[in-house]
Amino acid sequence: xxxxxxxxxxxxxxxxxxxxxxxxxxxxxxxxxxxxxxxxxxxxxxxxxxxxxxxxxxxxxxxxxxxxxxxxxxxxxxxxxxxxxxxxxxxxxxxxxxxxxxxxxxxxxxxxxxxxxxxxxxxxxxxxxxxxxxxxxxxxxxxxxxxxxxxxxxxxxxxxxxxxxxxxxxxxxxxxxxxxxxxxxxxxxxxxxxxxxxxxxxxxxxxxxxxxxxxxxxxxxxxxxxxxxxxxxxxxxxxxxxxxxxxxxxxxxxxxxxxxxxxxxxxxxxxxxxxxxxxxxxxxxxxxxxxxxxxxxxxxxxxxxxxxxxxxxxxxxxxxxxxxxxxxxxxxxxxxxxxxxxxxxxxxxxxxxxxxxxxxxxxxxxxxxxxxxxxxxxxxxxxxxxxxxxxxxxxxxxxxxxxxxxxxxxxxxxxxxxxxxxxxxxxxxxxxxxxxxxxxxxxxxxxxxxxxxxxxxxxxxxxxxxxxxxxxxxxxxxxxxxxxxxxxxxxxxxxxxxxxxxxxxxxxxxxxxxxxxxxxxxxxxxxxxxxxxxxxxxxxxxxxxxxxxxxxxxxxxxxxxxxxxxxxxxxxxxxxxxxxxxxxxxxxxxxxxxxxxxxxxxxxxxxxxxxxxxxxxxxxxxxxxxxxxxxxxxxxxxxxxxxxxxxxxxxxxxxxxxxxxxxxxxxxxxxxxxxxxxxxxxxxxxxxxxxxxxxxxxxxxxxxxxxxxxxxxxxxxxxxxxxxxxxxxxxxxxxxxxxxxxxxxxxxx
Amino acid sequence: xxxxxxxxxxxxxxxxxxxxxxxxxxxxxxxxxxxxxxxxxxxxxxxxxxxxxxxxxxxxxxxxxxxxxxxxxxxxxxxxxxxxxxxxxxxxxxxxxxxxxxxxxxxxxxxxxxxxxxxxxxxxxxxxxxxxxxxxxxxxxxxxxxxxxxxxxxxxxxxxxxxxx
Numbered sequence: 001x002x003x004x005x006x007x008x009x010x011x012x013x014x015x016x017x018x019x020x021x022x023x024x025x026x027x028x029x030x031x032x033x034x035x036x037x038x039x040x041x042x043x044x045x046x047x048x049x050x051x052x053x054x055x056x057x058x059x060x061x062x063x064x065x066x067x068x069x070x071x072x073x074x075x076x077x078x079x080x081x082x083x084x085x086x087x088x089x090x091x092x093x094x095x096x097x098x099x100x101x102x103x104x105x106x107x108x109x110x111x112x113x114x115x116x117x118x119x120x121x122x123x124x125x126x127x128x129x130x131x132x133x134x135x136x137x138x139x140x141x142x143x144x145x146x147x148x149x150x151x152x153x154x155x156x157x158x159x160x161x162x163x164x165x166x167x168x169x170x171x172x173x174x175x176x177x178x179x180x181x182x183x184x185x186x187x188x189x190x191x192x193x194x195x196x197x198x199x200x201x202x203x204x205x206x207x208x209x210x211x212x213x214x215x216x217x218x219x220x221x222x223x224x225x226x227x228x229x230x231x232x233x234x235x236x237x238x239x240x241x242x243x244x245x246x247x248x249x250x251x252x253x254x255x256x257x258x259x260x261x262x263x264x265x266x267x268x269x270x271x272x273x274x275x276x277x278x279x280x281x282x283x284x285x286x287x288x289x290x291x292x293x294x295x296x297x298x299x300x301x302x303x304x305x306x307x308x309x310x311x312x313x314x315x316x317x318x319x320x321x322x323x324x325x326x327x328x329x330x331x332x333x334x335x336x337x338x339x340x341x342x343x344x345x346x347x348x349x350x351x352x353x354x355x356x357x358x359x360x361x362x363x364x365x366x367x368x369x370x371x372x373x374x375x376x377x378x379x380x381x382x383x384x385x386x387x388x389x390x391x392x393x394x395x396x397x398x399x400x401x402x403x404x405x406x407x408x409x410x411x412x413x414x415x416x417x418x419x420x421x422x423x424x425x426x427x428x429x430x431x432x433x434x435x436x437x438x439x440x441x442x443x444x445x446x447x448x449x450x451x452x453x454x455x456x457x458x459x460x461x462x463x464x465x466x467x468x469x470x471x472x473x474x475x476x477x478x479x480x481x482x483x484x485x486x487x488x489x490x491x492x493x494x495x496x497x498x499x500x501x502x503x504x505x506x507x508x509x510x511x512x513x514x515x516x517x518x519x520x521x522x523x524x525x526x527x528x529x530x531x532x533x534x535x536x537x538x539x540x541x542x543x544x545x546x547x548x549x550x551x552x553x554x555x556x557x558x559x560x561x562x563x564x565x566x567x568x569x570x571x572x573x574x575x576x577x578x579x580x581x582x583x584x585x586x587x588x589x590x591x592x593x594x595x596x597x598x599x600x601x602x603x604x605x606x607x608x609x610x611x612x613x614x615x616x617x618x619x620x621x622x623x624x625x626x627x628x629x630x631x632x633x634x635x636x637x638x639x640x641x642x643x644x645x646x647x648x649x650x651x652x653x654x655x656x657x658x659x660x661x662x663x664x665x666x667x668x669x670x671x672x673x674x675x676x677x678x679x680x681x682x683x684x685x686x687x688x689x690x691x692x693x694x695x696x697x698x699x700x701x702x703x704x705x706x707x708x709x710x711x712x713x714x715x716x717x718x719x720x721x722x723x724x725x726x727x728x729x730x731x732x733x734x735x736x737x738x739x740x741x742x743x744x745x746x747x748x749x
Numbered sequence: 750x751x752x753x754x755x756x757x758x759x760x761x762x763x764x765x766x767x768x769x770x771x772x773x774x775x776x777x778x779x780x781x782x783x784x785x786x787x788x789x790x791x792x793x794x795x796x797x798x799x800x801x802x803x804x805x806x807x808x809x810x811x812x813x814x815x816x817x818x819x820x821x822x823x824x825x826x827x828x829x830x831x832x833x834x835x836x837x838x839x840x841x842x843x844x845x846x847x848x849x850x851x852x853x854x855x856x857x858x859x860x861x862x863x864x865x866x867x868x869x870x871x872x873x874x875x876x877x878x879x880x881x882x883x884x885x886x887x888x889x890x891x892x893x894x895x896x897x898x899x900x901x902x903x904x905x906x907x908x909x910x911x912x913x914x
Contacts (some may be wrong), residue, residue: 073846073883203842210847211829211838213783213823217848220782228777280771282767355782357787357795357848357882382804406785407882408849438788474836649842655843683792683880692873694886 016666019110024726047108049124051132051181054062054084061156061170066100068107069117070378072408073652074713076117080125080646087129087190090316091156092640097205098423102380102400112378113413115711118646122709127184134182138174140167174265179469181512201649206404208393217402218376221363223431225259227256228281229466230288231420231666233273233432233444235508236298236676240272244294249276257428268512269419281435289526289543297559301510309745312507313473314326321471321503326489328556329499339459343538347527351671352448354516358406360417361435364425371398375418376405383415387422410515414446439681447671449475449485463539465498475513476506484519491524491572492609493532495555495595503701511673518714521610525718526739529606532725536737543726544587544605578639578705583607583616585703586637590618600624604727606719614639621727628749631724634659635699636716641709644702655716658696662720664689693748757825759832771815772796772807775822783823783851794879797852798822804859820824826858830853833903838894845883853879857893866897
């Protein structure tokens, strides 16, 4: 286990031990499934979480809290312990945070995905803290012979006012461990106005290690006798090795093993390729780059490419749609009628690669039939399940340690690199660290799917949207969308326009696709919010007021979920007033319509609802005559529930990061496919935003609403892209209808 | 082939083939993992170290070009994490995932060594080679200004030590 600050083993293990039982029936799987992409691995049975699994209190008062979820930079390693510590009424300065291993039967679900950590843990983590606090109070009450109900707490202390007695949590912990674990339903949670930890900025628990270069990430893991591995896969997705010059590879300096790996039953878990294992990683890489010659059996995807997809999409757009996702009223009749202004436009966006800065890696040791993994994975349980299947061993024989992760963005929701490390370690019988090159990372991603939207809308004389039709052309087969390539019939402005058709057609593709930060939304917000902007301008209305008027419509009812859908699976219906509130607020904070801007400078606005969060954003953009762009300032206003932000400093950081990422999407991110393989290979062809290009200011604000807190990893990203492109239109008169904009002649100033 | 170099003040002799990037000598041969691999083409700056005081991308620096020189990695920036840039990074709580920050801190500390009071434009110029995929750029700018203040205070308190460093 990775430790923060003081070693846990240096404490007496006077942990607060629960005696098993019925508390905290912890049933979050349906919600996770509802929030996560459809094909994500299944999670285990419901787990009863116990305070002793998460909280250890040493006699000297030091409190260790386990952080259960993978930390990818979203700040969950401090956020979940904050929830526990608040209701425990812990002295936060005495808390140390320790990264948990993957033990779902002890910790429940351990994933970083779908912005689920907050909504699924808000109640259970606080309950654990409250249970532990109650046990400490019970111990004190018994010691003092007073009723527990007369005892109170202050940070890490129990008090009895009547007898003027006080005891520290450290003194009480041994006895508290023998107290029964109370039913959380009997416990009163804190009044939010009394929060000392939640809603107050708490530092990253790994900050000292990060700034001093201590080993922390998956790539930093070492083991005695460890060798280094690289795995070269067929550049065409789904291909495999026909032959390779393995004998020549084995003569290279430091090379210990070189062998062909056949594709597993699930090639998205274990693809075909060549494994090279060496004394040092650079020897494996050097052999791969300079000596390795493979004849590949490329397979059918070699005939596919962005050009063929574009042509097929254009054909499909002219044909009748394959599916109706939602239909209200009769949009076609409105378009054909009198007294409306009709606008038609086609939008598109490319495949994207996730490019977390830490390339895919995993360390593995296979000994005596048991596998041990050190995995930077967003869904480590999926890695265990897939590794067990690929190796033909039981999941019980796999131990997985969570490492800090150098960026996730959804890439590490797929565990291919975990399976590869496990497979190679078993083959060679020596502990190995598998590391991909950047080129392998960009060339073997599960890409954000490209997509095409063919839109037609109508505004009436009063400037209201009266009809909307979207024919979405995407990837999929047999009526099923490819991973992360779908669109909901409920997607806004669905329900807010009386005559509305959301339609879809699909084409097959061999390109691996997967969820990327705010999946679906990261592309759909650009399309919907741009076209709404087009309609606002067509109606001669202010784009922000036009949106407020749209949100003020009485929405049509949401579609009923299929019969038998559990309540937690039911989609969350878009809430107009919540969005209107954040939109109004971002207008006020940005000085929308009131600020006098210099020439060729304009503000753009957009909003989007995803992952249960409501976000409205404004970008102030300058466009030069030669299409050099500067985002002078950006404003983000979000509604993620009653607390505002649980950890405000981290929330500001991640939301500013969402703006930066939106800028990268807008300008330069594009993966093109040629002959079944990714064309771009490194950052010179796929440029993340750089510091020079970043705005000087990004204003982040959270409105509080009467809703339980929800996640922040994703929903701040989608609106920034259309906020920028809408600003470009107002500043220059040029409407952006495809991403990215660099191939259209734009650059950062 | 054997090469001699000094890393964080300690002499090392490493036996690696000519052309081996300094990054992999530091990480896998010497065993210091603070310096990170991100791209291998000097595009992202994760691997930034100081060679004779100059911020340098170690992923494209062949070992023979580092031989005989003084290399400083993040681990060697200070004995106890109290270099002004480290203190400022901690105070501003710059990182999200943290992976790029070794390179950011090494670029920032090289900038401040030459230019103790950089403007925003100086910072942009010095830091443009360091990608932060999480987008912590606003905090990086702020932290460099803060490090400049901390360094000024440290040298006011201990002018002799500052002159020595």
